[in-house]
Amino acid sequence: MEAIENWLKENGITEVECLVADFTGIARGKIMPANKFMRERGIRLPESVALQSVTGDYVADDLYYKLIDPAEIDMRLHPDENAMFLVPWALEPTAQIIHDTYDKQGNPIELCPRNVLKKVMALYEAKGWSPVVAPELEFYLTKPCNDPDLPLEPPVGRSGRQESGRQSFSIDAANEYDPLFEDVYDYAEAMGLDVDTLIHEEGTAQMEINFLHGDPVNLADQVFLFKRVVREAALKHDVRATFMAKPVEDEPGSSMHVHQSLMDTKTGKNLFSNADGTRSELFMNYIAGLQKYIPFTMPLFAPNVNSYRRLLPDTSAPVNVEWGEDNRTVALRVPDSGPEALRIENRIAGADANPYLALAATLLCGYMGIMEGLQPSKPASGSAYKIRDRNMPVHLEHALEKMESSEEIKAMLGEKFIRAYVAVKRAEYENFKRVISSWEREYLLLTV
Structure with missing residues (x-):
């Protein structure tokens, strides 16, 4: 953490965005004051974040509790000192730091995309x-x-x-x-x-x-x-x-x-x-x-x-x-x-x-x-x-x-990753199928 703390101080950072990417590639995480970030030395997020769909919904309960701990435990987020970036459009000096995710035993969370790439x-x-x-x-x-x-x-x-x-x-x-x-x-x-x-x-x-x-x-x-x-x-x-x-x-x-x-x-x-x-x-x-x-x-x-x-x-x-x-x-x-x-x-x-x-x-x-x-x-x-x-x-x-x-x-x-990814994408597909498109209204409404 010393390298991260030095970088934050050198750039006068007052706020930190702690980021992970979900299956879609949406930036999930927390925003906190820089002094709190340095004091806490890492944050936690619910493991369920890994199962969010593009709409923010989750997979059905019968799968949900098979893919993550039924207690909905936290993931430990570790900041990567090689993934520290400024936020140049922010109104005050802000950093965005990409984090890796682990369980409490220190094992990489299988469902997190950055860990999947590191595995390969x-x-x-x-x-x-x-x-x-x-x-x-x-x-x-x-x-x-x-x-x-x-x-x-x-x-x-x-x-x-x-x-x-x-x-x-x-x-x-x-x-x-x-x-x-x-x-x-x-x-x-x-x-x-x-x-x-x-x-x-x-x-x-x-x-x-x-x-x-x-x-x-x-x-x-x-x-x-x-x-x-x-x-x-x-x-x-x-x-x-x-x-x-x-x-x-x-x-x-x-x-x-x-x-x-x-x-x-x-x-x-x-x-x-x-x-x-x-x-x-x-x-x-x-x-x-x-x-x-x-x-x-x-x-x-x-x-x-x-x-x-x-x-x-x-x-x-x-x-x-x-x-x-x-x-x-x-x-x-x-x-x-x-x-x-x-x-x-x-x-x-x-x-x-x-x-x-x-x-x-x-x-x-x-x-x-x-x-x-x-x-x-x-x-x-x-x-x-x-x-x-x-x-x-x-x-x-x-x-x-x-x-x-x-x-x-x-x-x-990993079978767990494949099951989770397929489940999330199927949930998105089911949501899509509930929407009636303009094509259907234009060509089917008065003709079938």
């Missing part, structure tokens, strides 16, 4: 390997809209006009929101986030931010907090930012592409390349692992009902687990790079995915491919959008059924 990282550490990732996060800017039945509209830019049409990679279109993005970059710099390139994506008022490559836990922390950054900057300018996978009808969905490679921890060598620059057997095993196990981990890449609206044919999103070289139509793209930068880009995850769980899933799939010595299919050539994969779930219910059917995934991530 430990598999690599035991082999002397260090995964490296670089996420690319897409999102939409929209006008404020308080009626969920109304479609979203692009915001008004500096010119006083709304964007129309698709302006992929347009500098002028991105500059329409320059004051907002100046705040985004200022906030990110103050927090030490490794954000790199800003790109105007294909959709109307759709943007993408790329992160520099690095350690998966640290990058998951950064993506988790970056969503807060963008939302806060947008609010300041009377704009809204959404990371829904498919927020706008007839527009492309928003993804979180993840570039990944594997380094030898001691030498720093890229293990995806042989000494002569050719692709290693380990590289091929890794791709094959992604191909085999992505269909069984889809709820971690596409966690919501809305996620699967993005993964439809002709939506600029992958619909299979094909791989290919310099091919953006496949799920697993191998960018055109030299041997030292050889990597795989997993294009499955939506922007709505919990970054801890999405990174855990992609790294786990690759690891399992290596351990099983799997071989991938032949690389796809040309457009892969027409190649339908029958193993790929097409909706959330199908995805949950596949994940809970995989004994291999249960063994790796």
Whole structure:
């Protein structure tokens, strides 16, 4: 705690936000005065926080008390001195510190997403390997809209006009929101986030931010907090930012592409390349692992009902687990790079995915491919959008059924985690099915 106390004092912090991410990626925790935080040396939260759905509801009682202690005990939160960040939009000097969660015996809480990612990282550490990732996060800017039945509209830019049409990679279109993005970059710099390139994506008022490559836990922390950054900057300018996978009808969905490679921890060598620059057997095993196990981990890449609206044919999103070289139509793209930068880009995850769980899933799939010595299919050539994969779930219910059917995934991530995650997502799906959509009212009300 000494390093944390020194950092708080050096930055004149008067308030601390103690954060953990739930299954959805919502920041849960407590806010307290800095002197109280230092005096208490950690806080507690109910274990039930891990079972909250996106609506704030919980799973049914018959499952609830099987997944957590019936006494609804507390989790012990330990602050991570490597995950301390300023809150640059706060009115007084405030810190946000990400915490890890443990039971009273000191064991990591199985249901907490950051612990799930650390569990997967430990598999690599035991082999002397260090995964490296670089996420690319897409999102939409929209006008404020308080009626969920109304479609979203692009915001008004500096010119006083709304964007129309698709302006992929347009500098002028991105500059329409320059004051907002100046705040985004200022906030990110103050927090030490490794954000790199800003790109105007294909959709109307759709943007993408790329992160520099690095350690998966640290990058998951950064993506988790970056969503807060963008939302806060947008609010300041009377704009809204959404990371829904498919927020706008007839527009492309928003993804979180993840570039990944594997380094030898001691030498720093890229293990995806042989000494002569050719692709290693380990590289091929890794791709094959992604191909085999992505269909069984889809709820971690596409966690919501809305996620699967993005993964439809002709939506600029992958619909299979094909791989290919310099091919953006496949799920697993191998960018055109030299041997030292050889990597795989997993294009499955939506922007709505919990970054801890999405990174855990992609790294786990690759690891399992290596351990099983799997071989991938032949690389796809040309457009892969027409190649339908029958193993790929097409909706959330199908995805949950596949994940809970995989004994291999249960063994790796823990049966308790799988049961809890599936239960929470099923509770959300049941809530969704109770809502009557505008499509049903428009086409069924007077015709059936």
